[in-house]
Amino acid sequence: MNNRNRGKNTGDDAIFGTEKQIDKLKLAVQDMQYLLSRNYAEKASSDLVGNHYRLKTRQIQALRGASASDLQIQNRKSKELEISDLKNKIIYLDGFNVLILLESLLSEAYIFEGLDGCFRDLSGVFGTYKRVNQTQKVIELIAEFFQKSQVEKIIWIFDKPVSNSGRIRQIIQDFAEENNLNWDVDSEFNPDKFLAENAEIVVSSDAWILDHCKNWFNLVGYLMKEENLSANLIKMF
Structure with missing residues (x-):
């Protein structure tokens, strides 16, 4: 096992750690x-x-992730499902989005709750996925959720162009087979x-997916409560 994690960047405490x-x-x-809400473009607005506000680059990244128009918030909230809605259903996981967000949370990186109630982090894949110390724990947490929610099936979807996506797919597939x-x-x-x-129910905190999907479930919000996960959480509203 390597010593990597997805913790804070140097300087994050200075820009996120004070009132x-x-x-x-x-x-x-x-x-x-x-x-x-008045149809200004996101880039121009940010x-x-x-x-x-003289924000630093990572503060602007957090700002973009947390922000949405009134219409987007309303639309996303109307499609959000409860845990009880998932029983005997097939759900699709936005693989890297879910994996990296939970790895960041477990690594004590800053996590941001946006206006839509979704949680986001500041890590990215940038063309290559690298497994970290928390990866196995994340897969186990999703297995816990799978059992408790009585979901019929989980389908993980990863980005094919991302280097190492085949390796993480194999790790998850092996884990699923070992644990039935x-x-x-x-x-x-x-x-x-x-x-x-294609997904009736999707798990993601990606804004574009949330705007265009049929239904979604806030897995990270559920896991934080259900598994009592401690997080460096910043509520952005």
Whole structure:
């Protein structure tokens, strides 16, 4: 096992770890919501708001993830399912999105709760996925959820172009076989589009998927409560 994790970046405590910075971010999210609700483009809005509050690059990243228009919030909330809605259903997992967010959470990186009630992190794949110390624990947490929710089947969808996606798929497939779990692990060239068009129920915190999918479940929110996971959580509103 390597010593990697998805913890905080150097400097994150300075820009996310004080009440003053969090208050500033909350005001920035309010301004973003106002602009997005009036159909301003996201990039232009975040540039404007970022400059106004003198936000650093990672603060702007968090701001974008947490923000949404009134219409987006309403639309996403209307499609959000409860744990009781999942029994005997097939659900699709946005593989890297779920995996990396939970790895970050378990690594004590900062996690941000957005206006839509979804949780997001600041890590990314950037073309290559690297397994970390927390990967196995994440897979076990999803297995716990699978048993408790009485979901019929989980289908994991990974990005085919991402290097090492085959390796993580094999790890999850092996785990499922060893533990007799009804899981499929697949990959797609355009997983976002695939999930939005093909999944009745999707697990993701990707904004585009949430806007275009049929129904979604907030797995990270559920796991934080159910498994009592401690997190460096920042509520952005």
